[in-house]
Amino acid sequence: MKFKLTLFSLLSISIATASAQSTDSLMLRKIYDEELVNGQCYQNLHYLCKNIGQRLSGSANAQKAVDWSKKLMESYGFDRVFLQEAMVTHWVRGEKEVGKIIDGEKQIPVAIAALGGSVATPAGGLSASVIEVHSLGELKDLGEAAIKGKIVFFNRPFDPRFIETGSAYGTAGDQRFAGAAAAAKFGAVGVIVRSLTESIDNYPHTGTTRYDADGVKIPAAAISTMAANQLSNMLRLKKLPVIKFYFKQSCQLLPDVLSYNVVGEIKGSENPNKYIIVGGHLDSWDLAEGAHDDGTGVMQSVEVLRILNATGYKPKNTIRAVFFMDEESGGKGGAKYAELAKANNEEHIAAIETDEGGFTPRGFSFVDASPAFLKGINKNWSTLLAPYESDRLVAGGGGSDIEHLKATRPGIVLIGFRPDSQRYFDIHHTPNDVFENVNKRELELGAASMASLIYLIDQHGLNF
């Protein structure tokens, strides 16, 4: 592109700043101006990623992140900053994992990473024939005779036809989440799972797996999509027993440890015991810096409060930024937050979760939204949000940290922040989830879009 004056966009900005005189549109413009000119979330994220780094639940680094986050919130002069104690998951990866495809005498090293929550292999590693499957259902069709003593290789790829990649993740995810538990029932000795991404790369994408409480626990690892394709090709070309897989991992689940959610709030001037919250999770996986997952989410959450303060806005209801602990490993911080909200009779009006990356905002999804609600909210607010291109207000998920709040109050509205989804699973849960892959403006626009929605909810409620 050479040179062009995009008249329409200039028009939009002037409409929002001058012509449309409503208080709401002026306030939204003020929010965006504050963030795009004076935004601090990008530099805060830099500190979190580069000076603290990975923040695996239960780790010393997670504690460092808690301490720093509390100080950060205090530095902004919010009305109240506090920690909520929670006993959280403490899983450790141990030594770097080793994975190999064994083809007779040939041993081909491949990129693997233990799944979060997985048990270790025997100290010398585990070697067995491989059986490739594409669904949990296929295990039943094959039966114990075919599976017993083998390593089950779950290899169903992402379906590229979904427009939002979160849907591809959702439909492929049972392999990682429930594959080990399911395969163990048929006598499998281990599980390797194709990384949950459409990208063909050589990074294992980690993430949790869950065992049945009373079931056999077998070790489980993610394998890169490139290695998965290679293994699958080799299995297709050779008879099954010729190809074996070897892996070694020393991860273990330790007893829960004390950790904290970090909470900052601006007290409501009219309804101090009514809450609108925005949050993400402070813990991360341990393979990188947890930049998009979910450093961007927590730094946007605190930024929402900073923006509202900076614009001089005095909310009617109490606005909170919540940094949840242990989202990745067990979700115990989110559960604790809801438990305390109920115990303290805090009336939560709405909760926004930002945990889909710090990409350009597209809009918000509302949990269990009725057609009437969607019609009402779109009619009233989409025109206000349209100049900022964050006006896709749809039914959909909220997020796993806020979902516990559902039980605290019938009327609560749970909301998911929806950024553009195309790049998220390229880096999700991999060594590539680093600060360098976050764009400053995209991050800031997300923070401003959430500050705008919170302002609108605070002013007008959500009774559509």
Place this chain on the structure above:
Amino acid sequence: MKFKLTLFSLLSISIATASAQSTDSLMLRKIYDEELVNGQCYQNLHYLCKNIGQRLSGSANAQKAVDWSKKLMESYGFDRVFLQEAMVTHWVRGEKEVGKIIDGEKQIPVAIAALGGSVATPAGGLSASVIEVHSLGELKDLGEAAIKGKIVFFNRPFDPRFIETGSAYGTAGDQRFAGAAAAAKFGAVGVIVRSLTESIDNYPHTGTTRYDADGVKIPAAAISTMAANQLSNMLRLKKLPVIKFYFKQSCQLLPDVLSYNVVGEIKGSENPNKYIIVGGHLDSWDLAEGAHDDGTGVMQSVEVLRILNATGYKPKNTIRAVFFMDEESGGKGGAKYAELAKANNEEHIAAIETDEGGFTPRGFSFVDASPAFLKGINKNWSTLLAPYESDRLVAGGGGSDIEHLKATRPGIVLIGFRPDSQRYFDIHHTPNDVFENVNKRELELGAASMASLIYLIDQHGLNF
């Protein structure tokens, strides 16, 4: 994010595939499925970037790109593939430029790049005192006495408050585009221009500058935003004459050379002489691979035809993919295309230009669109495009290559493809405009969105 089944998106896909039975919605789903499953534009772009590389207008590499593009189109079996001769701009950069801030005895090297079309400095370089300005208007206020014999440093930054970065580019762009011509009138001996980006980086962002035909031509270069900030700080701290700037560049404008637009078409079954075209520019700047500018645009354009063929669609009107030559340096390919369209009495219904990067599509802008047109097109088509999140149909720019078509036919609709704009000016016209900064799915979604729009125009016209 841990694990989530995004019900809404699954719902969208099922609506588009099953429930909504209209021919149009089924065809759009077919287009997206074809592209997301069998897309070829990413691998084609890889070839263009890595096996050919930069394609500066008039260069040997531009000719290589023409030859390969023609072969590529022929390999897809389109009804007709042909070249259009055009005499195009032939500017050459010469030796790598040298730029220095001179502070007494101290010489600080800084990153600069000659602006396209600029003349050279004297062979030994040019050294002069610097005067910093922030607008073309400021030159007049300062007057010849203050400017004569100096290097004018245009340093107005991007305005971060624009939501779409193209608007910031548009409002800052006159410094680069017209700064040298304007400064020359007041006796300046050279011009350096702050790179047109919000990003604070150390890359010069090149691009054209235009001289007045009868004016004095002074050398002009882009300076990185980091170096611009440094120079500005030094000028603020010290008295003006102490700080000088030195630069040396050996670029020159050679006589126009013969080159080509590359055109592929699928013949219309009902109206073979009515045309709907989609195009981008094949030439690029010479600092990198022209990946987003505009390798993505040309590879998407040919992909639109490939998709339509692959789905078995027989268009009523002739559909063309056009690779324009010389967009960056002079725009002569675009002018030639329009000239031939008029001379050959080709009735162009609509033209889409894709030259804002291969990022996630947001929608389309329509040149000189009336409120009635926008209302009509949104009412009829935005619901069809919404499942693909490419439904922002607004008034706005088309693009500099297709704008020449305006004169060929009163009713023609000029359309700009509008991808997400946040990351474009981070890499625009820099050494960072490489294949690695293109996301496969984002690129493919753009191609599918344009194939969808072309299908709808072909079926229903644009008489809103």
